Amino acid sequence: MFNSILYKKPMKDSLATLPGYALRRASAAMMAEFNQRLVPLGFRFTEASVLMAIADNPGITQSDIGRALDIQRANMAPLVGRLEDRGLVARARVDGRSHGLTLTSAGVQAINGVRAAVDAHETSLMARVPVQARAVFLDALNALWQEPAAQSSLAA
Amino acid sequence: MFNSILYKKPMKDSLATLPGYALRRASAAMMAEFNQRLVPLGFRFTEASVLMAIADNPGITQSDIGRALDIQRANMAPLVGRLEDRGLVARARVDGRSHGLTLTSAGVQAINGVRAAVDAHETSLMARVPVQARAVFLDALNALWQEPAAQSSLAA
DNA sequence: TATTGTTATACTCTATAACTATA
DNA sequence: TATAGTTATAGAGTATAACAATA
Numbered sequence: 001m002f003n004s005i006l007y008k009k010p011m012k013d014s015l016a017t018l019p020g021y022a023l024r025r026a027s028a029a030m031m032a033e034f035n036q037r038l039v040p041l042g043f044r045f046t047e048a049s050v051l052m053a054i055a056d057n058p059g060i061t062q063s064d065i066g067r068a069l070d071i072q073r074a075n076m077a078p079l080v081g082r083l084e085d086r087g088l089v090a091r092a093r094v095d096g097r098s099h100g101l102t103l104t105s106a107g108v109q110a111i112n113g114v115r116a117a118v119d120a121h122e123t124s125l126m127a128r129v130p131v132q133a134r135a136v137f138l139d140a141l142n143a144l145w146q147e148p149a150a151q152s153s154l155a156a
Numbered sequence: 157m158f159n160s161i162l163y164k165k166p167m168k169d170s171l172a173t174l175p176g177y178a179l180r181r182a183s184a185a186m187m188a189e190f191n192q193r194l195v196p197l198g199f200r201f202t203e204a205s206v207l208m209a210i211a212d213n214p215g216i217t218q219s220d221i222g223r224a225l226d227i228q229r230a231n232m233a234p235l236v237g238r239l240e241d242r243g244l245v246a247r248a249r250v251d252g253r254s255h256g257l258t259l260t261s262a263g264v265q266a267i268n269g270v271r272a273a274v275d276a277h278e279t280s281l282m283a284r285v286p287v288q289a290r291a292v293f294l295d296a297l298n299a300l301w302q303e304p305a306a307q308s309s310l311a312a
Numbered sequence: 313t314a315t316t317g318t319t320a321t322a323c324t325c326t327a328t329a330a331c332t333a334t335a
Numbered sequence: 336t337a338t339a340g341t342t343a344t345a346g347a348g349t350a351t352a353a354c355a356a357t358a
Contacts (some may be wrong), residue, residue: 001342002182011220011224012213013212013224014208014212014297015205015208016256016302017309018274019294020278021205021297022301023182023183023186023297024201025297025301026183026301027180027182027183028183028226028301029301030179030300030301032162034176040326045325046324051178052170052171053169056168056169056170057167058169060167061340063339068353072326072327073338073339073341074327074328074340074341075325075327077341077342094318095335096333097332097334097339097340098333098338100246102297117305121176122175125179126174126299127174128300130292130296133289133295136286136289137289137292138175138292139286139289140285140289141175141179141181142181142184143285144181144281145178145186167332188357200348201347202347202348220314227348228349228350229315230319231349232317233319234319251316252357252358253315254315254357254358
């Protein structure tokens with residue numbers, strides 16, 4: 001059995017020809033790689049994305065972040081709470097019910113590390129995309145979640 | 157506030173220009189849509205993918221499926237257990253420790269429904285991909301998880 | 313020694329319901 | 336009535352460690 005790997009007949013894998021399956025595997029692989037980059041920074045993916053949203057939009061509310069990033073309000077609460085406990089984010093009441101979020105100075109330092117990790121990750125990712133696909137790859141991905149599903153998508 | 161939506165200034169969203177972020181959002185959106193298609197069939201995504209792997213490779217073992225689909229051995233046990241309890245999959249000892257998996261007749265019927273859902277989903281997905289991207293989209297996605305990461309990918 | 317299947321366990325993300333206080 | 340934030344809870348996917356049986 002010294003060569004069990006070489007002699008093992010390859011399994012049929014009809015899943016690999018399906019764009020939907022490939023999309024999920026690609027996303028999972030890239031998320032795993034990106035999360036490894038975030039480990040030394042002490043962040044998880046959702047925390048990093050929320051920090052970036054606040055850095056881009058100082059004073060934004062939790063609900064607006066949730067709508068933009070597709071994170072439930074209920075899940076934003078403990079997430080922002082952790083960032084506040086770490087001294088990275090400050091809440092300031094906008095009106096009686098809304099909190100405007102801003103980065104503290106420690107938060108600004110943290111976002112710099114996050115952006116470096118993001119840049120490295122995006123470079124690594126695009127390097128694996130075939131050259132002839134690079135110009136259209138981002139638009140194709142964005143079309144899948146930004147465009148409304150075609151009419152009667154569930155009946156297509 | 158009758159027009160709060162119209163007058164709400166659009167937030168800056170630097171995430172939307174990142175292929176890695178777009179990949180995750182696209183995958184999440186497509187998974188949500190596909191899972192909705194599977195609800196009436198009574199399956200979850202991982203169950204459907206395992207059924208397809210067995211249909212393509214009768215007699216395959218749990219460990220081989222796990223390696224092909226990137227599912228941990230430990231997580232295959234309860235997953236296959238559920239399919240067996242529903243009478244869709246049969247286990248037959250290959251040797252003292254391996255079980256070869258095959259579909260029962262009920263499993264064959266189930267896989268037909270799964271394949272119909274998959275076909276509808278893939279059609280709906282590709283319809284949203286810009287025409288000029290379709291020829292290269294699948295290869296780009298597969299490159300992201302099938303190709304080994306570039307050397308020193310975490311330092312790139 | 314390595315592999316298969318298994319159990320137990322834990323973490324992350326996600327989803328819903330319900331509550332308060334405010335608009 | 337609708338919205339913001341919160342709490343509690345549950346489901347699904349994923350990850351590691353450990354074990355017995357077998358190769």
